[in-house]
Amino acid sequence: MKQKVTLKQIAKELDVSISTVSKALKDSVEISLDTRQKVKAFAKLYNYKPNNIALSLKNRKTKTIGVIIPEIVHHFFTTVIGGVEKVANEKGYNVIICSSNNSFDKEVINMEMLASGSADGFILSVAKETQLKKDYHHIEETMNQGMPVVLFDRIIDEIVCDKVIIDDAKGAQTATNHLLSIGCKKIAILTTVDYISVGKLRTNGYLRALRAYDIPEKEEYILKIEDIDNCESEIEEFLKDKDIDAIFAVNELFAVTAAKVLNGYGKKIPDDVAIIGFTDGILSKHFIPSLTTISQHGEDMGIRAAKLLIDKLEGDETMTEEYRTVIIDTNLIHRQSTKKNKE
Amino acid sequence: MKQKVTLKQIAKELDVSISTVSKALKDSVEISLDTRQKVKAFAKLYNYKPNNIALSLKNRKTKTIGVIIPEIVHHFFTTVIGGVEKVANEKGYNVIICSSNNSFDKEVINMEMLASGSADGFILSVAKETQLKKDYHHIEETMNQGMPVVLFDRIIDEIVCDKVIIDDAKGAQTATNHLLSIGCKKIAILTTVDYISVGKLRTNGYLRALRAYDIPEKEEYILKIEDIDNCESEIEEFLKDKDIDAIFAVNELFAVTAAKVLNGYGKKIPDDVAIIGFTDGILSKHFIPSLTTISQHGEDMGIRAAKLLIDKLEGDETMTEEYRTVIIDTNLIHRQSTKKNKE
DNA sequence: TTTCCACACGCAAACGTTTGCGTAAGGTTC
DNA sequence: GAACCTTACGCAAACGTTTGCGTGTGGAAA
Numbered sequence: 001m002k003q004k005v006t007l008k009q010i011a012k013e014l015d016v017s018i019s020t021v022s023k024a025l026k027d028s029v030e031i032s033l034d035t036r037q038k039v040k041a042f043a044k045l046y047n048y049k050p051n052n053i054a055l056s057l058k059n060r061k062t063k064t065i066g067v068i069i070p071e072i073v074h075h076f077f078t079t080v081i082g083g084v085e086k087v088a089n090e091k092g093y094n095v096i097i098c099s100s101n102n103s104f105d106k107e108v109i110n111m112e113m114l115a116s117g118s119a120d121g122f123i124l125s126v127a128k129e130t131q132l133k134k135d136y137h138h139i140e141e142t143m144n145q146g147m148p149v150v151l152f153d154r155i156i157d158e159i160v161c162d163k164v165i166i167d168d169a170k171g172a173q174t175a176t177n178h179l180l181s182i183g184c185k186k187i188a189i190l191t192t193v194d195y196i197s198v199g200k201l202r203t204n205g206y207l208r209a210l211r212a213y214d215i216p217e218k219e220e221y222i223l224k225i226e227d228i229d230n231c232e233s234e235i236e237e238f239l240k241d242k243d244i245d246a247i248f249a250v251n252e253l254f255a256v257t258a259a260k261v262l263n264g265y266g267k268k269i270p271d272d273v274a275i276i277g278f279t280d281g282i283l284s285k286h287f288i289p290s291l292t293t294i295s296q297h298g299e300d301m302g303i304r305a306a307k308l309l310i311d312k313l314e315g316d317e318t319m320t321e322e323y324r325t326v327i328i329d330t331n332l333i334h335r336q337s338t339k340k341n342k343e
Numbered sequence: 344m345k346q347k348v349t350l351k352q353i354a355k356e357l358d359v360s361i362s363t364v365s366k367a368l369k370d371s372v373e374i375s376l377d378t379r380q381k382v383k384a385f386a387k388l389y390n391y392k393p394n395n396i397a398l399s400l401k402n403r404k405t406k407t408i409g410v411i412i413p414e415i416v417h418h419f420f421t422t423v424i425g426g427v428e429k430v431a432n433e434k435g436y437n438v439i440i441c442s443s444n445n446s447f448d449k450e451v452i453n454m455e456m457l458a459s460g461s462a463d464g465f466i467l468s469v470a471k472e473t474q475l476k477k478d479y480h481h482i483e484e485t486m487n488q489g490m491p492v493v494l495f496d497r498i499i500d501e502i503v504c505d506k507v508i509i510d511d512a513k514g515a516q517t518a519t520n521h522l523l524s525i526g527c528k529k530i531a532i533l534t535t536v537d538y539i540s541v542g543k544l545r546t547n548g549y550l551r552a553l554r555a556y557d558i559p560e561k562e563e564y565i566l567k568i569e570d571i572d573n574c575e576s577e578i579e580e581f582l583k584d585k586d587i588d589a590i591f592a593v594n595e596l597f598a599v600t601a602a603k604v605l606n607g608y609g610k611k612i613p614d615d616v617a618i619i620g621f622t623d624g625i626l627s628k629h630f631i632p633s634l635t636t637i638s639q640h641g642e643d644m645g646i647r648a649a650k651l652l653i654d655k656l657e658g659d660e661t662m663t664e665e666y667r668t669v670i671i672d673t674n675l676i677h678r679q680s681t682k683k684n685k686e
Numbered sequence: 687t688t689t690c691c692a693c694a695c696g697c698a699a700a701c702g703t704t705t706g707c708g709t710a711a712g713g714t715t716c
Numbered sequence: 717g718a719a720c721c722t723t724a725c726g727c728a729a730a731c732g733t734t735t736g737c738g739t740g741t742g743g744a745a746a
């Protein structure tokens with residue numbers, strides 16, 4: 001078992017100094033051609049690779065981006081990560097992914113862990129618990145220590161930093177408008193409780209669209225779901241005997257769950273009830289009927305977030321104080337779940 | 344902007360030596376109680392956190408597990424990661440996730456990158472391209488350098504190391520048996536090309552089940568798909584006018600695609616054709632009809648893999664030469680897509 | 687007063703790099 | 717033969733830790 005070979009070992013073997021080896025590998029003119037070749041041949045033979053840890057320590061940077069997301073088993077977040085990886089790899093950065101599991105404590109721990117030497121900056125979507133607690137000290141401390149942070153999707157208005165979001169309200173409005181435009185009048189919304197920033201925004205967009213069409217908002221058309229993973233019974237209850245002709249769901253799961261419940265109640269989609277979702281994930285694409293939805297372009301978000309972060313990481317000090325908020329376009333993806341026959 | 348505070352700065356501020364600070368923080372009896380308290384108070388005030396990089400360099404270990412998977416936007420792999428994270432966090436390890444994107448080159452690059460100081464060991468599912476190329480030098484080199492590797496799911500028989508797999512053949516056999524047991528006779532299989540290890544194994548299991556029932560295997564019932572992401576046209580072609588009463592699909596996507604195609608052909612599921620899938624993902628759960636499937640227990644795989652790796656990492660030298668292969672149980676999840684009326 | 691022993695602390699090496707600067711050996715110039 | 721310049725290399729510091737060992741100071745014992 002040959003252990004990792006270091007400069008020191010090469011130096012000893014070749015009977016030169018460590019610095020000579022280091023310089024030779026870098027093709028420094030300080031070193032004679034002869035020695036350079038000898039060293040390089042030897043290094044290649046023993047498959048020498050500089051130790052990243054030592055380099056990080058020396059350079060005071062790790063060339064690593066820390067990504068913290070609320071859930072790892074989640075299609076949207078993984079598409080974002082895909083985008084981050086793309087840019088990061090192009091620019092020679094490594095990516096460390098940690099999941100907070102929607103726990104505030106785990107978010108703090110992960111952040112502190114990565115902040116103490118493992119990453120140069122962060123791309124972060126905050127945990128549900130963090131949004132509830134409104135405790136952002138860990139993020140602020142990280143930024144105070146000079147590490148840039150880019151927030152995405154579930155952002156925090158109070159924190160001043162780069163952000164990448166979609167216009168959730170506008171997307172929701174577009175969705176609702178689409179339902180209105182195909183003739184729906186009694187539109188229900190399945191959304192999350194208000195402390196989830198994106199949920200609240202989407203609710204607002206829904207309300208805005210109704211107002212623009214002069215349709216009064218009805219309390220009974222709005223369901224705010226707390227426990228996302230066990231939404232079925234709530235939705236079942238809510239939809240029972242309800243006189244509606246369309247549903248706007250703020251995520252995929254709510255949309256397909258509603259579809260299933262309606263199926264059970266003998267309603268046809270889209271003829272009896274049209275459904276529109278949010279997030280263009282696997283479910284929307286493959287469900288029958290396929291679901292019209294608002295695409296969030298997760299990969300683009302990741303790309304933009306990574307670019308913002310790397311800009312800040314590599315920019316000079318002057319631009320450090322300039323923060324940007326990038327708003328990614330959403331767009332409506334027409335599918336079967338809103339194709340009314342009367343169309 | 345207060346920069347990260349180091350031992351050196353604390354030492355200077357308090358006018359003691361670095362080692363005194365270090366020892367004081369560790370509550371060493373060498374240091375007077377008075378000094379200890381002073382140092383600790385100061386450290387707390389300035390939120391001192393030891394620099395992981397420096398620690399890694401000193402200890403020659405990073406307390407980090409490298410996970411390399413073929414795709415990040417993939418439900419099964421993310422569940423495995425979930426399991427890894429669970430164990431890793433419990434045992435004080437960090438997790439770095441990289442995706443090879445099914446590219447051999449990216450797998451090699453990621454591995455070398457992490458191997459040169461960033462991780463102590465690997466949990467790996469190899470890229471499609473790697474399986475095709477049969478070039479495993481990067482894995483072998485990593486192991487030669489003393490870094491343990493645990494392979495999971497898409498493993499490589501030729502490499503001797505810890506492994507975590509499911510019994511793919513047995514799972515496939517169970518699936519096929521189930522179809523047979525509900526009275527199906529003309530069972531098609533949608534599988535991958537043979538160089539994908541798990542695909543081949545599942546195909547074998549299917550054949551074994553048929554043989555056990557004395558049903559001759561028919562070439563025309565077998566579809567080996569190369570391009571997974573564009574399987575629809577192939578499946579459509581394959582299923583056209585085919586006289587079958589059941590389909591075994593080796594993954595979710597094939598299963599739902601087949602279901603959609605059959606829908607288009609006016610066939611009812613499960614009455615005309617029963618369908619069984621592999622992997623218990625989001626699609627299977629939420630599709631209508633919900634899909635009977637073989638659960639792979641991704642999270643368990645992750646948990647076991649992480650345990651194997653950490654055992655090796657923390658075990659003494661003697662056990663280093665002992666390799667285990669853990670086989671995770673699969674189980675059949677009954678859902679609607681195989682509920683024949685005649686049952 | 688001398689000797690000895692705790693006590694409380696600092697020194698220095700080590701982990702693996704990089705790099706500015708110092709310097710010995712050899713050659714060139716006058 | 718002296719002065720100087722190249723060439724080719726080594727030294728040492730630095731990044732932030734940990735830790736075995738050496739040591740100065742003070743007090744107590746003799």
